[in-house]
Amino acid sequence: xxxxxxxxxxxxxxxxxARAAKTAPIGSLIRISTxxxxxxxxxxxxxxxxxxxxxxxxxxxxxxxxxxxxxG
Amino acid sequence: MTSRHLLDLRAGTPWTDAxxxxxxxxxxxxxxxxxxxxxxxxxxxxxxxxAESTVRSLSGYRHVAFLPNRATALAAALQPHGDAPxxxxxxHRREVLAQCGTxxxxxxxxxxxxxxxxxxxxxxxxxxxGVIDPLPERMPYVLDASNAFGRTEALPHGASVIADASxxxxxxxxAFLLSDDPLPPTPPPPIALIALAVQALTDVWSTxxxxxxxxxxxxxxxxxxxxxxxxxxxxxxxxxxxHIRSFSVLHLDAETLTRALDAAGYVVGSGSACVADGTxxxxxxxxxxxxxxxxxxxxxxxxxxxxxxxxxxxxxxxxHRLRVEAGVADL
Numbered sequence: 463x464x465x466x467x468x469x470x471x472x473x474x475x476x477x478x479x480a481r482a483a484k485t486a487p488i489g490s491l492i493r494i495s496t497x498x499x500x501x502x503x504x505x506x507x508x509x510x511x512x513x514x515x516x517x518x519x520x521x522x523x524x525x526x527x528x529x530x531x532x533x534g
Numbered sequence: 535m536t537s538r539h540l541l542d543l544r545a546g547t548p549w550t551d552a553x554x555x556x557x558x559x560x561x562x563x564x565x566x567x568x569x570x571x572x573x574x575x576x577x578x579x580x581x582x583x584x585a586e587s588t589v590r591s592l593s594g595y596r597h598v599a600f601l602p603n604r605a606t607a608l609a610a611a612l613q614p615h616g617d618a619p620x621x622x623x624x625x626h627r628r629e630v631l632a633q634c635g636t637x638x639x640x641x642x643x644x645x646x647x648x649x650x651x652x653x654x655x656x657x658x659x660x661x662x663x664g665v666i667d668p669l670p671e672r673m674p675y676v677l678d679a680s681n682a683f684g685r686t687e688a689l690p691h692g693a694s695v696i697a698d699a700s701x702x703x704x705x706x707x708x709a710f711l712l713s714d715d716p717l718p719p720t721p722p723p724p725i726a727l728i729a730l731a732v733q734a735l736t737d738v739w740s741t742x743x744x745x746x747x748x749x750x751x752x753x754x755x756x757x758x759x760x761x762x763x764x765x766x767x768x769x770x771x772x773x774x775x776x777h778i779r780s781f782s783v784l785h786l787d788a789e790t791l792t793r794a795l796d797a798a799g800y801v802v803g804s805g806s807a808c809v810a811d812g813t814x815x816x817x818x819x820x821x822x823x824x825x826x827x828x829x830x831x832x833x834x835x836x837x838x839x840x841x842x843x844x845x846x847x848x849x850x851x852x853x854h855r856l857r858v859e860a861g862v863a864d865l
Contacts, residue, residue: 476826511768
């Protein structure tokens with residue numbers, strides 16, 4: 463699943479990720495793109511709290527893409 | 535108007551009648567320049583010497599200098615260290631990091647591991663989270679106690695210490711530099727401000743340990759209540775001073791939350807980007823914790839810690855209402 467959250471300000475990208483994670487099954491992969499400076503910190507921090515694995519896969523001109531593998 | 539509960543001393547300090555009385559008396563008696571060789575100057579110098587003597591006797595340090603702010607106090611404290619490299623935790627205030635060559639990483643509890651040479655600028659309590667830096671074992675250090683002095687009995691003696699009058703209930707605009715080594719002479723700020731800050735310090739000094747314990751118990755009870763009643767709240771940092779606490783409420787924006795709390799009578803701070811200057815708190819960022827929905831309390835000396843009981847209830851109601859309104863209650 464891909465989420466394009468560019469242009470969104472804190473905490474909207476995390477909310478979109480949380481909504482997507484709520485309905486997707488364990489083990490699924492969500493790619494989320496953001497360009498808000500707070501999202502760069504909050505997406506990995508939120509994933510740690512929810513025990514999802516989070517990897518930064520792209521950093522292109524201030525737009526970050528994280529891959530989130532949903533944990534149990 | 536609802537009654538106001540000041541939970542963030544960085545919002546400012548109200549001037550009490552007692553404050554005004556001390557300020558007025560010192561302004562009338564000590565308006566002269568204490569460096570001037572006139573009767574007026576000597577009278578002002580007498581006020582200044584009395585203030586210095588009181589601070590020396592309370593703190594146990596042999597020398598004290600009064601300075602207009604923490605930045606100038608830090609510059610004066612670092613002066614004896616010459617060109618030695620300066621190191622601070624990445625969570626220290628931006629103005630401090632601007633004076634330091636190295637900002638060391640912290641862990642997710644905000645704790646720094648000291649390394650390198652030179653002089654360390656140690657936080658007796660971080661301004662946002664209250665986290666206490668460990669003391670470096672192999673580096674000389676300057677202790678920035680601007681958020682701790684007057685609020686705790688547990689300050690190490692032995693280094694230059696920076697204190698800030700706003701921490702103990704005096705109006706801001708005055709810093710102290712304490713040392714056992716002689717300090718270079720500095721032009722003093724207005725004597726009325728100094729007299730007021732020293733009186734306020736005297737008022738709280740003997741009871742600071744008892745207040746600290748009461749505050750710690752109230753803040754712990756608040757945290758337990760919040761954790762039990764509000765889902766998805768993250769508290770930041772374990773080893774910290776009693777009166778400062780920072781936490782993030784997931785999925786809410788801090789501006790909406792702090793405004794709603796203000797409307798309910800509770801004055802709090804925040805390190806979230808939407809409340810600050812558009813960038814998230816560098817303190818929370820360095821710790822790698824959630825920066826949105828952030829609320830910071832830094833209890834003024836004048837605020838009874840028991841006010842947190844009512845705040846916990848209002849916070850729970852407010853967060854629930856705002857989450858329902860934003861459609862994020864079930865995330």
